[in-house]
Amino acid sequence: MAETAQQIADDLRARIDSGEFAPGDRLPGEPALVRQYGVAKMTANGALKILVAEGIAQARTGSGTYVREFKPIVRDAVKRLARSQWALGSSIWSADVEDRPRDVADLDVSEIEAPKWVARALGLNEGATVICRSRLYLVEGEPVQSAISYLSADLVRDTQIAQPDTGPGGTFKRLEEIGSAPERFEEDLRARMPSAEEAERLQVPAGTPVVEIYRTAFTGDGRPIEVNRMLLDAGSYVMRYRFES
Amino acid sequence: MAETAQQIADDLRARIDSGEFAPGDRLPGEPALVRQYGVAKMTANGALKILVAEGIAQARTGSGTYVREFKPIVRDAVKRLARSQWALGSSIWSADVEDRPRDVADLDVSEIEAPKWVARALGLNEGATVICRSRLYLVEGEPVQSAISYLSADLVRDTQIAQPDTGPGGTFKRLEEIGSAPERFEEDLRARMPSAEEAERLQVPAGTPVVEIYRTAFTGDGRPIEVNRMLLDAGSYVMRYRFES
DNA sequence: AAGTGGTCTAGACCACATT
DNA sequence: ATGTGGTCTAGACCACTTT
Numbered sequence: 001m002a003e004t005a006q007q008i009a010d011d012l013r014a015r016i017d018s019g020e021f022a023p024g025d026r027l028p029g030e031p032a033l034v035r036q037y038g039v040a041k042m043t044a045n046g047a048l049k050i051l052v053a054e055g056i057a058q059a060r061t062g063s064g065t066y067v068r069e070f071k072p073i074v075r076d077a078v079k080r081l082a083r084s085q086w087a088l089g090s091s092i093w094s095a096d097v098e099d100r101p102r103d104v105a106d107l108d109v110s111e112i113e114a115p116k117w118v119a120r121a122l123g124l125n126e127g128a129t130v131i132c133r134s135r136l137y138l139v140e141g142e143p144v145q146s147a148i149s150y151l152s153a154d155l156v157r158d159t160q161i162a163q164p165d166t167g168p169g170g171t172f173k174r175l176e177e178i179g180s181a182p183e184r185f186e187e188d189l190r191a192r193m194p195s196a197e198e199a200e201r202l203q204v205p206a207g208t209p210v211v212e213i214y215r216t217a218f219t220g221d222g223r224p225i226e227v228n229r230m231l232l233d234a235g236s237y238v239m240r241y242r243f244e245s
Numbered sequence: 246m247a248e249t250a251q252q253i254a255d256d257l258r259a260r261i262d263s264g265e266f267a268p269g270d271r272l273p274g275e276p277a278l279v280r281q282y283g284v285a286k287m288t289a290n291g292a293l294k295i296l297v298a299e300g301i302a303q304a305r306t307g308s309g310t311y312v313r314e315f316k317p318i319v320r321d322a323v324k325r326l327a328r329s330q331w332a333l334g335s336s337i338w339s340a341d342v343e344d345r346p347r348d349v350a351d352l353d354v355s356e357i358e359a360p361k362w363v364a365r366a367l368g369l370n371e372g373a374t375v376i377c378r379s380r381l382y383l384v385e386g387e388p389v390q391s392a393i394s395y396l397s398a399d400l401v402r403d404t405q406i407a408q409p410d411t412g413p414g415g416t417f418k419r420l421e422e423i424g425s426a427p428e429r430f431e432e433d434l435r436a437r438m439p440s441a442e443e444a445e446r447l448q449v450p451a452g453t454p455v456v457e458i459y460r461t462a463f464t465g466d467g468r469p470i471e472v473n474r475m476l477l478d479a480g481s482y483v484m485r486y487r488f489e490s
Numbered sequence: 491a492a493g494t495g496g497t498c499t500a501g502a503c504c505a506c507a508t509t
Numbered sequence: 510a511t512g513t514g515g516t517c518t519a520g521a522c523c524a525c526t527t528t
Contacts (some may be wrong), residue, residue, distance in 0.1 A: 004497075012440065029513060040499045053298060055438045061514050062507030072435065078488045081527070187486045190317065191436035191454045191479035193300045196255065209436045209454035209479070234436035234454070241432045241486045243323045249516075274494060285518045290495070306495045307526030 005036050005046035012051060014191065016067055023069040027057060055207035068205075073100075073139060073240040077187060102137040109164050111153050118150045121216055121227045130155040131162050133171070136201070143202050144236040149228040155180065171226070172217075180225050182217035191214050191234060198231060208235040248282050250291035250370040257296060261312055268314040272302060300452035300480065313450075317483040318345075318384060322432060326456075348383040354409050356398050363395045366461055366472045374398040376407050378416070383445070388447050389481040394473040401427065416471070425470050427462035434458050436479060443476060 012028075013019055019241045033044035046228075049153045051057035059065045114122070122130070130200065134148035149171070151161060160167045160212065161174050172182055194210040203209065211234050217226040232239075246260050248256075259275075260266055273281065278289035293310045296302035304310045359367070359375045367375070379393035394416070396406060405412045417427055422474050439447065439455045449455065462471040478485075 006497095013441075031512080040501090041440075042500085043498060045516085046497085048514080054440065060507085061505075061512060063513065064507095065514075074433075077486065181270065184489050185487065188319075189434070189454050189484040189486075190482075193298065193452055193454065195299065196258075207438055209438065211436050214512085237435075239434040241322065241434075241488070242430065243486070243488060244429050250514095276493080285520090287497085287519085290497085290519060291516085293495080304495060305526085306524075307496065309526095310495075 003039065004005060005039075005043050005050060008033060008037055008039070008047035009050035012047065013054075013056060021067050023067050024125045025067045026064040027051070027067065029064055052205075055205075055209075058205050068235075070235065073144065073236055074238050074240055075232070076240045077185075077242075078242045099139075100139050102229060103141070104135050105138055106134070106136040107164055108134045109162060111157070111162070114150065118227055121214075122150065122152060122224050124152060131156050133161075139236065142236075143233070145230055145232045146201060147230045149225050149226055151175075153224075175225060180219050180223070181198070181221045182225055184216070184218040185215055185220075187213055187215045189239065194231075202231065202233045204233045204235060208233065210234055211237065211239065213239075221222070246475060248284065250284075250295060252286050253278060253282055253284070253289070257292065260300075261301060266312050268312050270312045271309040272296070272312065274309055277314035297450075298452045299349075300328045300450075300454075303450050311442070313480075315480065318389065318481055319483050319485055320477070322430075323485075323487045324396050344459060348388075349380050350383055350388070351379065351381040352409055353379045354407060356402070356407070359395065363472055367395065367397060367469050368461075369397060376401050378406075382480070388478070389475045390475060391446060392473060392475045394471055396471050400470075425464050425468070427470055428465045429463040429467075430460055431462045431463070432458055434484065439476075447476065447478045449478045449480060453478065455479055456482065456484065459485075479488035 012021075021027060023191075027048065028050065030041055032046040033039065033047060037044070048057065048059065052059050052065065056068060057065050058068045075126075104192040110133065111129055111131055114124055114128050116126075117126060118124075118130060119126060121163055124130070130150045131153050132148055132150050134146070137142050137145040137147070151171075153162075155178070156162055156174070159174050159178060161171050166174055175181055190212045191209045192212065194204055194208075198204075198210060199206075202210065211232040213228075213232065215226075215228045216224050216232065217227050217228070257266075261272075268375075272293065275289040275293065275331055278284065278292060279286055282289070286438050293302065293304065294467060297304050297310065301313060302310050303313045354376065356374055356376055359369055359373050361371075363369075363375060364371060369375070375395045375396050377393055377395045379391070382390040382392065390479050396416075400423070401407055401419070404423060406418050408415050411419055420426055435457045436454045438458065439449055439453075440455060443449075443455060444451075447455065456475075456477040458473075458475040458477065459469075460473040460475065461469050462473070
């Protein structure tokens with residue numbers, strides 16, 4: 001009795017790992033922990049907070065604290081390589097069905113002065129303007145990713161890329177039509193905790209990191225043509241890459 | 246006066262973003278916050294804890310709470326594509342010098358019964374045995390990544406792969422010598438908060454996620470030959486991928 | 491010795507959800 | 510109406526680091 005918050009959390013974690021509490025199950029609440037371990041309410045609260053911060057549990061005010069589940073969407077960055085070339089059953093995480101209802105929200109197109117890092121990534125002069133297209137992706141009504149892409153305004157201002165609806169085939173098809181088809185891509189990924197605004201926008205529960213991806217698209221002759229900054233809810237995604245040699 | 250912990254944290258975060266506190270700087274301590282905002286010590290502690298949990302700050306007991314820095318190592322998964330083919334200056338994050346002293350620790354080789362997910366990934370029967378090689382990578386003496394790779398024991402038991410020192414060229418060279426050169430790779434990435442043991446092993450500060458990578462290596466004819474589970478300190482890495490089409 | 495973060499108690503109030 | 514998590518207070522003790 002009279003344990004510390006960390007010890008209570010360790011105990012609960014062990015009981016979760018043992019299968020005593022399955023994903024979706026409700027954990028003992030604060031009053032129960034106060035009784036069972038003989039601690040103050042705030043200590044019990046602290047124990048549950050530790051599990052929430054670890055992403056193991058999820059608190060629902062007024063209801064209880066529940067064991068969290070992980071059903072990722074597989075984000076396959078290199079789709080062109082036919083899956084058949086690869087061995088079967090190699091997936092580590094049980095991929096979610098790809099048929100979940102998807103949606104796009106907050107679509108916005110604007111022309112702005114290029115931020116420094118964008119100018120650098122696109123090889124533009126200081127003060128050049130870019131078309132930026134931002135959007136929010138939803139799966140089953142829940143936001144899972146935000147994206148904002150930047151293209152040289154001089155290059156695409158007069159194309160459909162500067163319009164909310166880019167038309168059939170999208171941005172890349174339009175780029176191809178003006179002789180700037182993207183052929184090579186580079187993605188830089190970083191994982192970190194979200195800021196308060198990011199957590200709000202993506203509706204990520206506490207204890208869930210985000211994955212920040214910067215994708216630069218290059219033409220066949222090596223010109224950077226687009227930069228796309230994506231922010232993914234790490235609790236909703238598995239990123240997949242395939243490469244050779 | 247009499248603000249909430251979240252509000253104090255928001256205030257401090259804004260002051261960090263504004264540049265008032267630079268990376269490495271010491272933030273106002275608990276007593277200072279108690280005075281300035283007129284709150285209880287525990288509330289001041291809570292405010293600093295929020296910043297630490299967000300990975301923005303780092304607490305050093307007995308000394309103070311400091312603004313954190315991000316100097317990543319670039320982990321380039323696809324090194325074969327010559328960098329020269331690509332445009333320059335496209336890097337988003339200021340990459341750290343690649344010349345920092347690296348080290349490997351806790352090298353361990355053993356033969357075990359394949360865990361279920363390993364058997365599935367390698368296409369082995371239930372109960373097959375695998376050679377597993379685990380190691381811990383250090384940079385400047387700090388652990389940044391743990392890795393454990395699995396290979397069919399029947400295939401590599403009699404090679405140097407089953408020895409602590411795999412010899413010149415390493416595991417892949419030895420595989421090539423037995424006609425099983427890895428040619429294709431698949432990496433599945435996921436970001437999440439570390440468990441207590443993982444945080445301990447990688448020495449990650451609170452508020453830092455880890456990146457879990459499962460890499461499967463395939464031979465030219467599509468046989469899975471190795472699975473490697475890596476765990477990276479997200480505060481130390483940027484993952485880079487390049488691909489075409 | 492003084493200052494720092496870390497943690498706990500015991501009691502209080504709030505907003506919210508479930509019954 | 511009751512139970513839940515969320516948060517704050519005021520005071521206490523500890524381990525650690527800095528001076």
